[in-house]
Amino acid sequence: MDRRDDGEIAGYLEPVAEDYSRVLPRNVPGHAISNDREYADSDGLLQERGIKELMQLWTLNRDFGDATSELAILELSTQGIIVANALRTKALKPAERIHVDWPDVEQRLKPAASRARP
Structure with a gap:
């Protein structure tokens, strides 16, 4: 699970490449929120979303x-x-x-x- 600085779980990154050079960002329920991307880009997408969509x-x-x-x-x-x-x-x-x-x-x-x- 990927956490924000405040401890909020923001989702997780599913590895597409063995070396994690490409990952698929998934929100907390597990839905893909983008196509696969580089690790840093995917992590940034999750950090922006947080858990607000659960509401x-x-x-x-x-x-x-x-x-x-x-x-x-x-x-x-x-x-x-x-x-x-x-x-x-x-x-x-x-x-x-x-x-x-x-x-x-x-x-x-x-x-x-x-x-x-x-």
Whole structure:
């Protein structure tokens, strides 16, 4: 994991070349945020992003059936990403928890198009 100076985890760099001369920058959920680049360039991209995108609303791709409402990330660890209906969780109401494998390299989670989380 790549950390900023303040200790915030910013993502990670997936090696494309054995010597790490080329790496693929991935955000905290595991999505590629660029094409592969030199190490320093990739690290800089991660440092700029940080974890703020975790606060946005998400949707799941069609593989998850009807679970297409706006979702909030509740937990993120190497054991997986747990999401649930954003409105219900904000209101502290019970909501179905959905598990997505981490890293989400298949990009099952997508940023919701409608709006960012307030």
